[in-house]
Amino acid sequence: MRNQLxxxxxxxxLREAQVIRLGKLLHEDPVNKERYSKRIIIHNRxxxxxxxxxxxxELKLLDS
Numbered sequence: 001m002r003n004q005l006x007x008x009x010x011x012x013x014l015r016e017a018q019v020i021r022l023g024k025l026l027h028e029d030p031v032n033k034e035r036y037s038k039r040i041i042i043h044n045r046x047x048x049x050x051x052x053x054x055x056x057x058e059l060k061l062l063d064s
Contacts, residue, residue, distance in 0.1 A: 001060065001061060002061070004057060005058070005061075008050045008057075012050050012054075018043050019043050019044065022036045
């Protein structure tokens, strides 16, 4: 479980960096604005799902 927890944290870091990069592209390249917006939404959804899973795993680790 600890390995999974670490992978989720690393995945979130990468996705958060992608969201920042896509946010910059959103302003720099308005032609592809819709494409970048969709990717940001997907990354944010996965980040939130990962955070929820992280909380569940941490609770399980505390209980054991």
